[in-house]
Amino acid sequence: xxxxxxxxxxxxxxxxxxxxxxxxxxxxxxxxxxxxxxxxxxxxxxxxxxxxxxxxxxxxxxxxxxxxxxxxxxxxxxxxxxxxxxxxxxxxxxxxxxxxxxxxxxxxxxxxxxxxxxxxxxxxxxxxxxxxxxxxxxxxxxxxxxxxxxxxxxxxxxxxxxxxxxxxxxxxxxxxxxxxxxxxxxxxxxxxxxxxxxxxxxxxxxxxxxxxxxxxxxxxxxxxxxxxxxxxxxxxxxxxxxxxxxxxxxxxxxxxxxxxxxxxxxxxxxxxxxxxxxxxxxxxxxxxxxxxxxxxxxxxxx
Numbered sequence: 001x002x003x004x005x006x007x008x009x010x011x012x013x014x015x016x017x018x019x020x021x022x023x024x025x026x027x028x029x030x031x032x033x034x035x036x037x038x039x040x041x042x043x044x045x046x047x048x049x050x051x052x053x054x055x056x057x058x059x060x061x062x063x064x065x066x067x068x069x070x071x072x073x074x075x076x077x078x079x080x081x082x083x084x085x086x087x088x089x090x091x092x093x094x095x096x097x098x099x100x101x102x103x104x105x106x107x108x109x110x111x112x113x114x115x116x117x118x119x120x121x122x123x124x125x126x127x128x129x130x131x132x133x134x135x136x137x138x139x140x141x142x143x144x145x146x147x148x149x150x151x152x153x154x155x156x157x158x159x160x161x162x163x164x165x166x167x168x169x170x171x172x173x174x175x176x177x178x179x180x181x182x183x184x185x186x187x188x189x190x191x192x193x194x195x196x197x198x199x200x201x202x203x204x205x206x207x208x209x210x211x212x213x214x215x216x217x218x219x220x221x222x223x224x225x226x227x228x229x230x231x232x233x234x235x236x237x238x239x240x241x242x243x244x245x246x247x248x249x250x251x252x253x254x255x256x257x258x259x260x261x262x263x264x265x266x267x268x269x270x271x272x273x274x275x276x277x278x279x280x281x282x283x284x285x286x287x288x289x290x291x292x293x294x295x296x297x298x299x300x301x302x
Contacts, residue, residue: 051135051199053081054163056122057142058093058155061085061114065141065175068184072192073138082130084122086155087114091144095120095158119159127166136195137163140173141187143180145212147266148232148259151280160208164282169198170208176270177215186221187213190275206283212266212276222273229278230265233258 053073057066066085073081087106096118103125104116113129115121119139126134139159146154156172163170173191175184190213203209214221234257240250261268266276 049078051079052130052132053079053195054123054126054130054134054137055081055083055085056119056126056137056139056159057085058090058119058139058159059143060088060090061108061112063143064180064182065143065173065184065187068188069138069141069173069191072185072188073195076192080132082111082113082126084113084115084126084129086119086122087116090118090155091142092153093118093155093158094153095161096155097121097124119155120162123159123162123166123168134163134168136198137168137170138173138191138195139163139170140175140211141184141191141213142172142174143182144174144178145176145267145270146172146174146210147212147270147276147278148230149234150232151210151229157208157210157280160210161280161282164206164208167205169202171195171198171211172208173211173213175213175215179215182215186216186218187211189218190224194277203279207279207281210266210276210278210280212270212278214270214273214275216273220273221275224275224277225264225269227266227269227276227278228262228264229280230267231260231262232267 055066055069055073057063059065061083063085066083070081070083073079087104097120098117102116103121105125106114108114113125115125117125123137126137137160139156142154142156146157151157151172154172154174156174160170160172171191171194173187175182175187190211194209194211198209234254237253238250239253240248242248259267266278269276
């Protein structure tokens with residue numbers, strides 16, 4: 001045709017991307033869609049396979065035992081680790097919770113939070129504060145052992161117990177020393193080992209794991225023993241004083257630590273150089289006494 005090139009001539013001379021066929025476009029969109037779906041499924045599977053770990057303690061957010069746990073667990077590619085810990089020392093606070101004052105939070109980063117509350121509060125806040133459910137609560141590593149009657153005073157054990165109350169596996173970890181400069185890395189390795197065990201072999205509902213590690217080089221630890229509640233009593237004394245303003249005050253002091261050796265006890269194992277592993281139950285009912293009382297009172301035990 002005179003006066004200019006034909007449409008057929010333009011079609012053959014311009015680059016091919018100006019004239020992509022509809023079938024090719026549809027095929028490309030479908031391919032991109034399928035790739036995105038597969039990619040989403042891949043990352044969903046990876047994310048869902050990750051275990052969400054909450055670390056707590058009673059020694060405070062800056063405690064070396066907590067730092068040792070975080071250093072090891074945060075390197076695990078299949079774990080997401082978060083920390084909620086008291087903003088200061090809360091040892092021997094037992095299973096207290098904060099009711100009559102607000103709990104103040106200080107975010108160091110989204111995965112590390114200090115609170116003005118108790119170790120048990122740390123677990124309670126995690127249930128409300130984090131969108132993903134927690135798969136395991138590890139409390140520690142405590143500066144000092146938590147065995148025998150210690151488990152009733154210990155904030156470390158209380159945090160693990162609080163997890164079990166919520167239906168979440170809990171483990172308390174303690175190093176048998178009062179030296180804050182001690183090497184906590186060995187106890188952290190044992191904590192990791194038994195955390196993975198709990199994932200593969202969960203304990204019955206209402207049971208937490210209490211792990212106590214002797215303060216020894218790894219080569220000198222003789223092994224691991226499954227133990228029971230040991231026998232120890234603190235004989236307390238009271239040191240009463242008077243302030244310059246005439247106000248009486250007192251310090252509680254431990255005058256004597258009475259340990260009765262018992263076969264299979266947690267204290268006995270650690271003193272012999274073994275790691276102590278003790279399952280503890282929420283249900284502290286004495287069923288033997290129930291049967292005795294049933295014979296006295298006549299009521300049927302559950």
